[in-house]
Amino acid sequence: MLLITCPYCCTARPESEFRYSGEAHIARPLEPATVSDDDWAAFLYMRTNPKGLHAERWRHIHGCGRFFNTLRNTVTDQILKTYPAGTPRPDLGAPAEGGR
Amino acid sequence: MRFSLFSLARQALGGHARWPAQWRSPEPKAAYDAVIVGGGGHGLGTAYHLAKEHGLRNIAVLEKGWLGGGNAGRNSTIIRSHHPRGETEATHQPSVKLWETLSDELNYNVMYSPRGVMMLAHTVHDIQVFKRHVHANRLAGIDNEWLTPEAAKDFCPPLNISPKLRYPVLGAALQRRGGTARHDAVAWGYARAASALGVDIIENAEVTAIRRDASGAVEGVETTRGVIKAKKVGVVAAGHTSVLMGMAGVRMPLESYPLQALVSEPVKPVLPCVVMSNTVHAYVSQSDKGELVIGAGTDVYTSYSQTGGLHVSAHTLDAICDLFPTFRRMRMMRNWGGIVDVTPDRSPIIGLTPVPGLYVNCGWGTGGFKATPGSAFVFAATMARGEPHPVAAPFSLERFTTGRLIDEAAAAAVAH
Numbered sequence: 272m273l274l275i276t277c278p279y280c281c282t283a284r285p286e287s288e289f290r291y292s293g294e295a296h297i298a299r300p301l302e303p304a305t306v307s308d309d310d311w312a313a314f315l316y317m318r319t320n321p322k323g324l325h326a327e328r329w330r331h332i333h334g335c336g337r338f339f340n341t342l343r344n345t346v347t348d349q350i351l352k353t354y355p356a357g358t359p360r361p362d363l364g365a366p367a368e369g370g371r
Numbered sequence: 372m373r374f375s376l377f378s379l380a381r382q383a384l385g386g387h388a389r390w391p392a393q394w395r396s397p398e399p400k401a402a403y404d405a406v407i408v409g410g411g412g413h414g415l416g417t418a419y420h421l422a423k424e425h426g427l428r429n430i431a432v433l434e435k436g437w438l439g440g441g442n443a444g445r446n447s448t449i450i451r452s453h454h455p456r457g458e459t460e461a462t463h464q465p466s467v468k469l470w471e472t473l474s475d476e477l478n479y480n481v482m483y484s485p486r487g488v489m490m491l492a493h494t495v496h497d498i499q500v501f502k503r504h505v506h507a508n509r510l511a512g513i514d515n516e517w518l519t520p521e522a523a524k525d526f527c528p529p530l531n532i533s534p535k536l537r538y539p540v541l542g543a544a545l546q547r548r549g550g551t552a553r554h555d556a557v558a559w560g561y562a563r564a565a566s567a568l569g570v571d572i573i574e575n576a577e578v579t580a581i582r583r584d585a586s587g588a589v590e591g592v593e594t595t596r597g598v599i600k601a602k603k604v605g606v607v608a609a610g611h612t613s614v615l616m617g618m619a620g621v622r623m624p625l626e627s628y629p630l631q632a633l634v635s636e637p638v639k640p641v642l643p644c645v646v647m648s649n650t651v652h653a654y655v656s657q658s659d660k661g662e663l664v665i666g667a668g669t670d671v672y673t674s675y676s677q678t679g680g681l682h683v684s685a686h687t688l689d690a691i692c693d694l695f696p697t698f699r700r701m702r703m704m705r706n707w708g709g710i711v712d713v714t715p716d717r718s719p720i721i722g723l724t725p726v727p728g729l730y731v732n733c734g735w736g737t738g739g740f741k742a743t744p745g746s747a748f749v750f751a752a753t754m755a756r757g758e759p760h761p762v763a764a765p766f767s768l769e770r771f772t773t774g775r776l777i778d779e780a781a782a783a784a785v786a787h
Contacts, residue, residue: 272680286680287682294626308772309772312771313622316624317771318623318624318625320623320673321613322611322613327673343672345676346674346675346676348672348674348678
């Protein structure tokens with residue numbers, strides 16, 4: 272079970288307090304009616320699904336209830352950083368594949 | 372060498388010291404007509420059908436590890452085809468028929484055992500949905516029947532049908548032709564048969580790049596064992612599909628999750644069929660070695676770790692201890708994760724890609740093993756002809772742009 276530090280509550284809590292909400296930094300187009308089918312499919316369905324650093328949304332449903340973002344290495348499942356929703360992705364560089 | 376009673380007797384007299392290798396291990400050639408990336412059951416089966424039905428003999432299967440070391444050896448070996456959607460019935464039902472003749476076809480015993488797959492209903496909603504599936508399947512000529520709790524217990528004596536359970540068994544849908552097969556044997560059998568037809572099976576060759584020419588078409592792959600040229604490349608890499616397709620600049624509608632499974636200590640035969648339950652989340656069958664083979668759920672987050680959190684397996688054991696109180700004192704020996712690639716509509720993607728010469732067969736999610744023969748058959752036809760096989764056509768990558776999704780939440784029977 273992951274230990275996740277909620278950036279609002281500022282404590283490390285077990286994964287079961289949180290809900291995973293998919294890849295972060297995917298903005299819904301402001302005017303969907305003007306978006307092409309390809310761009311709409313890209314927004315709705317296409318995902319980076321990286322082997323390595325993944326920016327992802329979590330929601331502290333059994334705590335403060337707020338969304339935030341997490342940078343996690345999908346090879347080791349180690350969480351490197353959590354940060355509030357709406358702030359840009361921190362630049363940690365690319366992790367060595369498979370390494371911590 | 373063909374396996375037969377005669378060859379067995381001859382090898383027995385020789386002390387079993389002269390069994391040949393089951394497939395050749397050649398050095399990779401500089402170029403092939405087609406390359407399959409991924410040496411699991413789907414990829415090896417694709418190569419077998421390309422060689423057998425489509426006359427492509429100058430082909431290679433590239434596997435980054437060893438055959439059967441990925442999801443081919445990590446699944447819970449269940450075979451069934453009771454899906455309610457017409458498109459999915461069309462892909463899975465031929466697979467069940469192919470399973471019945473696969474050992475003869477490959478001259479390799481894949482230990483197909485149609486012992487029956489029983490899916491338990493625990494709520495009024497389950498009963499309604501499963502009965503609808505039973506009727507939809509029977510209309511399509513697919514075997515599926517409804518059982519009362521008592522009939523379910525007759526079919527599977529260790530099942531607890533006490534009404535005092537938190538989620539009592541209210542009935543079950545039984546597919547008698549469903550069952551299990553030895554998953555490694557499926558990979559090995561296809562490898563052996565493909566190798567005999569001239570297919571080069573190259574293990575320990577991880578693809579590190581996909582090369583494209585000036586027009587954008589595929590011209591080969593770079594691997595840890597050198598550059599291999601090919602005008603046709605088929606990616607059949609399950610959880611690593613996004614990584615490979617990214618090498619060709621194609622973003623995929625996939626997310627990779629660890630799907631967990633575990634096995635118990637071996638015991639005498641106690642469980643005569645496969646039992647599945649969506650609602651309390653349990654899959655269990657007994658292997659020929661006597662171990663209970665238990666399928667647990669996926670972790671909630673994407674990962675390539677091949678492990679996952681222990682609480683996911685513990686949750687499934689809770690359910691199994693309720694359904695089979697006699698299993699409570701058994702010890703679990705091993706648990707592991709396989710990385711499964713999940714699409715937004717829980718249906719696979721089989722077909723062409725925006726890159727000429729690049730084909731993909733992926734998105735089988737948590738239920739790929741049972742579809743292995745059918746998937747391999749239609750994907751081989753798709754690669755050979757350069758256009759989707761009619762059964763595969765609805766499962767194109769374009770469906771995510773056109774909106775013609777195939778909403779198959781029942782595909783894996785787990786509560787997605």
